[in-house]
Amino acid sequence: MSSPERARGGGAAPTPADERLAAIAAALLAAPFPVDAVGVVAGLPERRADAAVASLVRDGTLLTEDHGRARFADAAAAARLRADVAPTARRRMHARAARELARRGRVAEAAEHALEGDVAGDGELVELLERSGADALRRGAIDRALRVLGAAVLARGDEARPELLRGWATALLAAGRAAEAGDAARAALLHPALDLPGRIDALGLLGRAEYLTGAGDLGATALDRAVELAADHDRVAAVGALLDHATTGWAVAGPARALPYNERAVAMAQDGPEALRSRARVSRDQVAAECGDHAALRAAVARGVRLEPEPVASSRTTTELVSPVADLYPYAHAAQFADLLDESLAALDAALERLVEAGADDAVSMVELFRANHLIRRGRLAEALRGADRARQLAGTPLAVPVARSLRDLVLARRGARQEPVAVPTEGVAWIVPLWHAWAEGIARLEERDPRAADAFARMERRLADAGVREPNHTPWFAQGVEAQLLAGRRDDAGRVTALLAELADGHPGVWPAFALALCRARLAEHDGDLDGAIAGFHEALARLGSVDLPLERAVAQLALGAALRRSGRPVDARAPLSAALATSEAAGAGGLVRLAAGELRLAGGRRRPARDRDAISPAELRVARAAVAGLTNAEIARTLHLSPNTVATHLKHVYAKLGVRGRTQLAAVGLPADADAVASD
Structure with missing residues (x-):
């Protein structure tokens, strides 16, 4: 007799006790469930189970569906039944449900029941948890992997096998729980059954965890050992360890620290499969571009334009996307450097959607930081602030938290929200933290016409030089830096910064460096008393920027042009660029620029008009x-x-x-x- 026939069939009337047990089992199985699994979960013999289920169907408690499945008619009634069961009985029934569903090949559902059951000492159920957790990790379901693998580790205790510990460490890293991940990796390394591939993997996990918890030297030691072990045995693992070394080195000290590891990874991948070679080249080109290699930037962009961000993001597992060197991120950064702003943002948006869905909080924090940094440049400051706040809320490691805070301070500076400079640690934090703090201070002081802005920008310049950053679009500070040096009366320093930008902009494929160089030279001309040359230079800067979607940069140039026109005795001509600068600044919510543009417009005899619609078409x-x-x-x-x-x-x-x-x-x-x-x- 088939399951639906059993459910509908007659037979002897069940006892109230059998009927209640069947109802509880059905409630615990949850909808829709296999009808013929009810008796197994309830612990009833087949005939008694069939009679009880049939009675529940006749009275409308259960509704049958196709393929031998059924569900509770009243979800609230099912919830009450589950709540009324004694905990020990409920755990026993969940354990039976886990075994029965696993027997039917429904591993994910079975694992959910195992989580609710008493798995201690039950090797079959713990094995089920391990299989389900590993599958969740492969699919990038980080939240689920954490729950299932964590339960398996707890159940195994000191008997946890190295592959389980490595999977648990991987899930913890993806969720931003680096300290716990390091503990799991160390436990795996101490296990006597750990083989060589497992040791290489565990060392890589430990290295990343140590870096993320601020122990850079220990992280470097672990990754060096992973590379050493893998070099002669596993080319893929060796390249992966080198790229981990590059990524963590970049986070701590900048691209100059990372590039040698990237170069080694490219060399080691040379005779390997194309996927491995591509992975190494993508990462190397991004870092080399940050170090000022324009050919590498062009290569990264050329490779990236073949990516359609949404399909690429959907074809990558979440485990791949949690890595900063996943091919989407180097392309997003390179595209931004080359002024392909929409393409850059589309790539980040596609990755973010996947990561949010998977619950990979630390990776979500990382991509929110990438997006917020991008959005600052595009004048979308309210959106950037929301992203920075979300990144700060989700950041789960000592290395990431101050990065998120410093980016938030940078957004606030662009919004004109004055904050007193705070002492920023320079040891034990990512190199970009003091950099962004100095930038935020420089912006705030510059917009207040405080000569101390020059000192903040000088600190920025030193930080960038120490990190090896020679890509002018990486941290687009030059025009602000020149203005600050001139404000402080440091003409020689302003000229030196302009000359440095000219060197870095030579042959650059993007628009911004040429724009910034024209703006810097115009400011120097104005400082030297050549107002006609300055006005021509400001016009040139705006022409070079064209229609690239960098509204705050355009507003700064418009403000400079209008101020120069006013000072040259042409207040009527000054009003149009000043009005445009004011409107753009207001639309972006850039309070400091708003104050400067409004003041210049008043001096030019212009009237302040209502801010334009923030939803206007770009x-x-x-x-x-x-x-x-x-x-x-x-x-x-x-x-x-x-x-x-x-x-x-x-x-x-x-x-x-x-x-x-x-x-x-x-x-x-x-x-x-x-x-x-x-x-x-x-």
Whole structure:
């Protein structure tokens, strides 16, 4: 007799006790459950179980479904039944459910019951937890892996096998629990049954954990040992250990520390499979680009433009995406350096969605930091602040927490929220922490016209030099630094910074370095009394920036141009750039720039107009919208404007939302602004 027939069949009337046991078993199995598993979980013989289930179906307590499954009609009633069962009886029934579901191949469901059962001393159920946890880790389900593997480790106690401990350490690292991950890796390394591949992996895990908890020397020692062991036995593991070394070295000291490990990884991967060679090259090109290698930057961008961020993100496991060297992140950074801003953000957004879904909190914190840093540049300061706050809330390691705090301070500085400078530790923290703190202080003092801004920017310059950063777009401080040095009367230092930028900008594929160089030279000309040359230089800077979506940079140049025009006796001409600078600054919420632009506009005799709509269409969105109205398909727009199809679709979605239309027909009907300069930037 089939299960549905059993459920519907007649037979002898069940006893109330059998019927209650069957109902409890069904409630514990949860919906929808296999009908013929109820008797096993309840501990009833088959005939008595069939009669009890049939009675529950007849009275409407259970509803049958296809394929021999059933569910409770009243979920609240099922919850009450579960709550009424004595804990010891409930654990026994959960254990029976785990075994029965595992026998049917439903390992994930079985593991959930094992978690609720009494698994201590039950090797079968602990083995089930280990298999389910390892599968969750492979799929990137970090939250689930933590729960299941943690229960298995607890149940095994001192008998935990090295592969279980390594899996547990991997899950802990992905969740940002680095100190616990280090403990698990050490326990694995002490296990007598640990083989060579396992030892290499455990050393890599320990090295990353030590770095993340601030013990950089111990982390380096562990990773060096992993490389040494793997070099002659496992090329893939050796390359992985070198890339871990590069990543953690970058976090502690900057790209100059990381690059030698990247170069070794590329050399070691040379005769390996293409996937390994590509992984090593992607990481090396990103770090080399930060060290000022423009050819590496072009290579990283060229490789990345072949990535469609959403498909690539969906094809990577969460375990891959939690690594800072996953191919999506080097491309996102390189794309930002080359002013491919929409492509950079699309890559980060795609990764973030996957990581949030998986519950990989520490990796979510990392990507939120990447996004917030990106959004600061684009003048989306409120969004950047939310990202920095979320990164700070989710950061789970001593290395990550101060990074998130310092980025938040940088956002606040750009918003004009004045904070007194605080003493920042320089030892035991990531190199970028004192860098960002100095930048935030420099911005705040510069916008207050405090000459001490020059000292803050000088500290920044030293930090960047020590870290080996020679990519001008990595930390775009040069124009601010020159302005601060001139404010302090340090003409020679301002000239030196300008010369350094000229050296670093030579041959750069991006727009910003040429823009910043023109701006710096114009400021020097103005300081030297050449107002006509300065005005021409500020015009040149704006022309070089073009329509790249860097609104705060544009506002700074507009403010400088307007101020120079006013000082040259042309207040009427000054009002247009000053009004534009004010509107853009207000739209971005950049309070310090707002105050400066408003003050200059008053001196020029202009009137302050209401801030433009913060949801106004950006120049980049306007270009895409115009092409769509002209009848081009998304693919044609992408080819014409040198964008990815994903970016075109995203721009159109934003335009539709901002204009309240549902498609191209309505977009054509409402019309678009004729002048991109009249449209506020995001």
